[in-house]
Amino acid sequence: MKRLSLFLLSLVVAIAVSAKPFTLVIDAGHGGKDPGAVGKTLKEKDINLRVALAFGKLVEQRMPDVKVVYTRKTDVFVELNERARIANRNKADLFISIHTNASASGQSARGTETYTLGMHRAASNLEVAKRENSAIMLESNYAEKYEGFDPKSSESYIIFELMQDQYMKQSVSLAQKIQNQFRNCARRSDRGVYQAGFLVLRATSMPSCLVEVGYITNPSEEQYLGSAQAETQLSESLYNAFKKYKATQQ
Numbered sequence: 176m177k178r179l180s181l182f183l184l185s186l187v188v189a190i191a192v193s194a195k196p197f198t199l200v201i202d203a204g205h206g207g208k209d210p211g212a213v214g215k216t217l218k219e220k221d222i223n224l225r226v227a228l229a230f231g232k233l234v235e236q237r238m239p240d241v242k243v244v245y246t247r248k249t250d251v252f253v254e255l256n257e258r259a260r261i262a263n264r265n266k267a268d269l270f271i272s273i274h275t276n277a278s279a280s281g282q283s284a285r286g287t288e289t290y291t292l293g294m295h296r297a298a299s300n301l302e303v304a305k306r307e308n309s310a311i312m313l314e315s316n317y318a319e320k321y322e323g324f325d326p327k328s329s330e331s332y333i334i335f336e337l338m339q340d341q342y343m344k345q346s347v348s349l350a351q352k353i354q355n356q357f358r359n360c361a362r363r364s365d366r367g368v369y370q371a372g373f374l375v376l377r378a379t380s381m382p383s384c385l386v387e388v389g390y391i392t393n394p395s396e397e398q399y400l401g402s403a404q405a406e407t408q409l410s411e412s413l414y415n416a417f418k419k420y421k422a423t424q425q
């Protein structure tokens with residue numbers, strides 16, 4: 176009898192576990208009062224949202240077993256901690272943050288990069304994290320909320336060196352798949368996979384990465400990022416990478 180009830184219990188647990196849908200959180204960077212990087216005609220927040228919604232729609236249409244959660248679906252400001260909280264609250268299996276890059280004035284760059292949480296090895300990666308993290312300066316009491324973290328100070332980033340990211344392997348595997356798709360499916364210039372200290376990734380408790388879909392500061396890339404073709408190609412690339420990643424997680 177005891178053995179039977181144990182068997183039934185494990186059966187119920189197994190069914191409950193398998194019934195939990197895979198939850199994907201798609202985070203369109205910036206929004207509302209925070210435009211992100213600004214180009215000649217476009218704002219980063221709008222590019223991020225268009226790509227995020229198009230990517231999510233593909234997943235919803237083609238993978239009905241996946242639950243898609245958006246941190247924002249409109250042009251609103253969402254704090255970085257809140258974006259991570261949305262993912263944690265939904266017990267997400269994966270978190271993908273979508274951004275658009277900008278090069279420092281006087282420099283030119285083009286192409287896509289995908290980041291996972293970690294310590295930067297190159298100063299240029301730190302600059303990307305500094306720029307993305309500076310969104311918290313638009314939040315009230317940011318010093319208090321982020322425990323004195325100063326997004327502009329290099330010293331603040333030392334904490335990322337001490338962090339052990341248990342999801343690093345899965346995050347890097349997804350990041351590589353995304354870059355492969357950007358290169359082969361969207362024909363974008365592949366700038367690689369890197370680590371850097373992004374606050375939005377630090378607070379999430381699941382595999383995660385942050386995608387930079389192109390440089391808004393590059394005139395021809397800005398033109399591309401504003402096109403319907405970009406929306407299709409970038410969202411298809413993210414979808415393909417996600418599908419391949421999910422297949423390795425079962």
Ligand SMILES: [Zn+2]
Pocket residue numbers: 204205211212219274275307
């Ligand atoms: Zn951004």
